[in-house]
Amino acid sequence: MSATESDPAPPADVYGEYRELRASRPVSRSPGDPWRVARYEDVRHVLKSHAVFSSDVSQRTNRDPNASPSMLFSDPPIHSRLRGLVNRAFTPRQIAMQEGPVEKRCEDLMARLTQKSSGDLVKDFAAPLPVGVIAAMLGVEDGDFEAFKRWSDAIFTNIGEILIGTPSEAAIAAAGQMDGYFLERIDRLRREPQSHLLSGLVHVETEEGRLSDAELLMFCRLLLIAGNETTTSLIVGCTRVFHEMPETFGSLKRSPEGIPAFIEETLRFHSPFKVTIRRALEDVELAGESIAKGELVLPLIASANRDEQVFARADEFVMDRSPNPHLAFGLGIHTCLGATLARMEGRIAVMSMLRHLDGIAFSDPGGVELDGFGAPASIRVDLKRAA
Numbered sequence: 314m315s316a317t318e319s320d321p322a323p324p325a326d327v328y329g330e331y332r333e334l335r336a337s338r339p340v341s342r343s344p345g346d347p348w349r350v351a352r353y354e355d356v357r358h359v360l361k362s363h364a365v366f367s368s369d370v371s372q373r374t375n376r377d378p379n380a381s382p383s384m385l386f387s388d389p390p391i392h393s394r395l396r397g398l399v400n401r402a403f404t405p406r407q408i409a410m411q412e413g414p415v416e417k418r419c420e421d422l423m424a425r426l427t428q429k430s431s432g433d434l435v436k437d438f439a440a441p442l443p444v445g446v447i448a449a450m451l452g453v454e455d456g457d458f459e460a461f462k463r464w465s466d467a468i469f470t471n472i473g474e475i476l477i478g479t480p481s482e483a484a485i486a487a488a489g490q491m492d493g494y495f496l497e498r499i500d501r502l503r504r505e506p507q508s509h510l511l512s513g514l515v516h517v518e519t520e521e522g523r524l525s526d527a528e529l530l531m532f533c534r535l536l537l538i539a540g541n542e543t544t545t546s547l548i549v550g551c552t553r554v555f556h557e558m559p560e561t562f563g564s565l566k567r568s569p570e571g572i573p574a575f576i577e578e579t580l581r582f583h584s585p586f587k588v589t590i591r592r593a594l595e596d597v598e599l600a601g602e603s604i605a606k607g608e609l610v611l612p613l614i615a616s617a618n619r620d621e622q623v624f625a626r627a628d629e630f631v632m633d634r635s636p637n638p639h640l641a642f643g644l645g646i647h648t649c650l651g652a653t654l655a656r657m658e659g660r661i662a663v664m665s666m667l668r669h670l671d672g673i674a675f676s677d678p679g680g681v682e683l684d685g686f687g688a689p690a691s692i693r694v695d696l697k698r699a700a
């Protein structure tokens with residue numbers, strides 16, 4: 314047996330590849346693939362120029378005419394109407410209301426995780442936390458939580474096909490079941506309003522009108538796609554820093570006021586949303602390359618966040634980095650709607666780890682792909698319980 318047959322493939326050095334792209338091929342593509350944009354200033358430019366680089370990227374010809382376009386994948390005026398309405402319900406007050414429940418959820422999950430000296434960081438903590446938060450915002454009751462988590466997983470695992478290909482049977486079935494569940498809820502909320510986000514969305518009314526049932530369903534799906542896996546990745550990223558630089562754990566324990574800067578640096582260093590997508594609406598030149606109308610463009614957010622022209626010691630984790638103008642939450646009209654919530658969840662998750670533990674390390678660091686798309690489904694960790 315040759316060495317290549319017996320040895321597992323070495324982990325891809327994505328950041329090394331990004332460095333090389335930024336240095337010599339800042340806007341490039343392989344034949345037939347989308348363009349990849351690697352430098353900070355070019356990524357920033359693409360994200361800000363929504364009139365040239367469209368978010369309406371779907372190539373599917375079999376789009377359901379009754380389905381509403383997703384806010385994330387639409388342009389003005391559709392995007393402006395949806396974002397305007399949603400902004401009215403997704404208020405700082407709604408986010409602040411989540412703080413107590415997020416703390417309680419973190420404490421419960423962490424208390425269970427730390428009953429033993431090892432556990433699964435993702436399955437037992439980093440994944441259930443954001444799903445639970447979004448479920449609460451959408452008024453999903455406890456008994457329905459398992460089904461909600463299943464739909465959420467099926468939709469996320471098939472995200473590529475949902476966007477630009479043909480979604481799998483499993484994804485279509487999951488989305489259909491979830492739609493049925495929420496349609497029934499929406500109907501009830503019209504008659505009996507409650508204090509959660511979905512109820513706010515059902516009743517929001519502006520000069521733009523109201524959100525239709527199809528738009529409300531689209532938004533429920535979008536929250537799952539945009540808010541779960543990303544927040545899980547942020548918590549995994551923070552834990553990865555604790556694993557690779559254990560001194561950061563002790564330092565934050567002594568000085569918890571450093572947590573917000575630590576979260577920002579984790580967002581930069583281990584960007585949870587590594588790449589997004591746009592379609593050129595006209596022929597355009599970027600960094601000397603000619604991008605033709607209709608071609609797809611991938612702004613590499615994770616590469617922009619390591620750009621040495623913008624960040625000193627870009628490939629080092631500097632836990633008190635300031636300023637830190639990372640692009641982890643995007644920029645322009647599609648800037649992450651859930652950024653404040655995600656930061657809060659990250660901060661509370663870290664606080665909970667610091668309270669319950671004296672240290673945390675990956676049991677088998679080589680056994681998981683940490684720089685891929687999305688968060689790993691499972692990471693075993695060794696836990697040093699706080700004395």
Ligand code: HEM
Nearest residue numbers: 384385539540543544547586589642643647649650651655
């Ligand atoms: C660490 C966690 C998160 C990261 C890194 C992240 C990142 C991003 C990025 C980069 C975008 C812009 C994508 C683009 O321009 O194509 C975005 C959009 C969005 N995010 Fe987040 N996100 C996170 C958490 C959340 C959460 C918790 C929610 C909601 C509960 C959320 C809801 C959204 C929505 C609705 C959009 C679409 C906004 C629009 O199109 O106007 N995100 N996010």
